[in-house]
Amino acid sequence: MAFFILILLALLITVWIRIDFSIAYSRHVRKAGLQSYPIRKGDIQFFSDGQEFYTRYFNDLKQASTCIYASFYIIKNDEEISQSFLKILGQKAEDGVKVYLMLDRIGSAKAPKKLLKRIQAQGVALAYSHNPKFPFFFFTLLARNHRKITVIDHKTGYLGGYNIGKEYIGKNPKLGYWRDYHLSFTGAGVQDLEEQFRKDWRNAGGSYLDKPKFPAGADGSISYRFVSTYGKALDDQFLSFIHRAKKELIICSPYFIPGAKLQIELLRALERGVKVKIIVPMRSDHLFVKEAAFPYYGPLLKAGAEVYRFYLGFYHAKIIIVDDDFIDIGTANFDKRSMYLNDEMNALIQDKAFTAKVKRSIVKDIHDSEQLLYEDYLQRPLWQRAKEKAASAVSFFL
Numbered sequence: 001m002a003f004f005i006l007i008l009l010a011l012l013i014t015v016w017i018r019i020d021f022s023i024a025y026s027r028h029v030r031k032a033g034l035q036s037y038p039i040r041k042g043d044i045q046f047f048s049d050g051q052e053f054y055t056r057y058f059n060d061l062k063q064a065s066t067c068i069y070a071s072f073y074i075i076k077n078d079e080e081i082s083q084s085f086l087k088i089l090g091q092k093a094e095d096g097v098k099v100y101l102m103l104d105r106i107g108s109a110k111a112p113k114k115l116l117k118r119i120q121a122q123g124v125a126l127a128y129s130h131n132p133k134f135p136f137f138f139f140t141l142l143a144r145n146h147r148k149i150t151v152i153d154h155k156t157g158y159l160g161g162y163n164i165g166k167e168y169i170g171k172n173p174k175l176g177y178w179r180d181y182h183l184s185f186t187g188a189g190v191q192d193l194e195e196q197f198r199k200d201w202r203n204a205g206g207s208y209l210d211k212p213k214f215p216a217g218a219d220g221s222i223s224y225r226f227v228s229t230y231g232k233a234l235d236d237q238f239l240s241f242i243h244r245a246k247k248e249l250i251i252c253s254p255y256f257i258p259g260a261k262l263q264i265e266l267l268r269a270l271e272r273g274v275k276v277k278i279i280v281p282m283r284s285d286h287l288f289v290k291e292a293a294f295p296y297y298g299p300l301l302k303a304g305a306e307v308y309r310f311y312l313g314f315y316h317a318k319i320i321i322v323d324d325d326f327i328d329i330g331t332a333n334f335d336k337r338s339m340y341l342n343d344e345m346n347a348l349i350q351d352k353a354f355t356a357k358v359k360r361s362i363v364k365d366i367h368d369s370e371q372l373l374y375e376d377y378l379q380r381p382l383w384q385r386a387k388e389k390a391a392s393a394v395s396f397f398l
Contacts, residue, residue, distance in 0.1 A: 017138050024139035032230035034237070035196070042187025042220035044347075044354060048361050050169040053162055053182050054081060060152050060184075061088050064097050069151040069197045069209075071102040071129075073144065073331075075111040076165030085164050086115050093123030100125045102197070102204055104145045105132065107163075127204040129343070142397060143231060145204075146342040147331050148182075149197050154212050157185040157193040159226075159330055159347060161316050170313060175285055177313030179365065181252075181329060181358075183347060187219035192226045196345060222354055228345040234332055235339045237346075238320070239265055245322045248275045250362060252317040253334035256280050256293040257395050262334075263296055267303050276305040279365055281315035289335075289398050291384070291391035294377075301374040308369035315365070318346075319358065327355045336396045 047053040061068060068089065076082045093099040101119075103111060105128040120126050129145035150158040160182025162168050170177040185193065191214040198209045227237065238258075242249060242265045249269060256278060258266070270276055278300070284290040297307055320328040330346030332338040349355065380388075391398070 020136050020138040024136035029232050032232040034233035035228045037192040037226040039225045040189035041223055042185050042189045044222050045184040047182040050178055060156055064092055064152045066153050067098040069100050071147055071149045071197055072163050073104045073107040073146045074163035075108045077110050077112045078166040081166045082164050086119055089124050090119035090122040102127045102201055104129050107144055127206040129204045142341055144342050147345045149193050151194040157190040159183055161318050175314035179313055180316040196228050222351045224347050224349040226347055230343050231341045238262055241320050241322055242269050245269055245274045247323050250277045250321040251334055252279045252319040254281055254316045255289045255333045255335040257335035259336055270303040279308045282309040282311040283314050288391035291387045292395040292398055294388045295392055298377055301377055307372040308366050309372055310365055310369045312368040321359055325352050325355055326350055327358055
């Protein structure tokens, strides 16, 4: 009798999950979409090393005189990076700077609770994005705010792949050196980062933030625009990049789970003579994500794509380079979760000199990678293929 009760309970939970997700996701898709900000001119600084990034970032935070808006998907609990970051925010709030900190509820579940309470007492305003809630608990548990945005004094902005924690400076023994990419911006585009923060802050239940007056006119030499997505339309953005490529397409992502539509277009790009290079990590930081990628590699390798697996540490770059003159860089991975569940934000940069600088860094990443050959792919053991089947079944949620 107990066995049948367990079976019935499992069936009821399965039905509830399916109804919860399908109804909530349908509603979300109807409301969500793509926010494309204006083309701006500005200056951009490029970071590819965690220590370099945090040194500059923390220094800019310490120099803040009026306000700090900071949004992160993950804040860990370690003294060297996480606690240092939060203590800087608390001190600035005590000094009279208006500080607003927004965290993803699930992503930052391990953030130090006592320290968060302390900096709130010092004056930091804190809000959490995407709190799981009924009636659609399962969907809200999965949908995440994956953006990493900071704006300081309305004039300096940050966006990219780094979260807050010591693992991002290579101090996770399992993952080793952490390879990532982040950008800082000055110029007119900073107002777009700030506008996105204000929207997310209100969606997270935060108070209304006044919109400041930004100086008119262009400021800087690099042309770019920001694009934000809410679990919809990112796949169409990626499709447009593939269609745009005439000579070469480079895709860097820690998680490569493109889905059928993008896979078909990548194969078509190869057919028309486009060189397709994909850089992913050798190591994995999440269960099943590496296995979910492998079924996509086979057809691409057979058609002539080059797949490189970064072995020097963990690879977290989120970049698409098209024909040496256009680059997409930001928070979005080349996977189903970023395309259909997460809130993401990327910078689309049209500048040959900047693209060349980033590409030189990608060439180094390829040098620190092992190329996956088609004959090696075919020799995968049966146990790995079985894991790939299981991973493919849940790849939408990885």
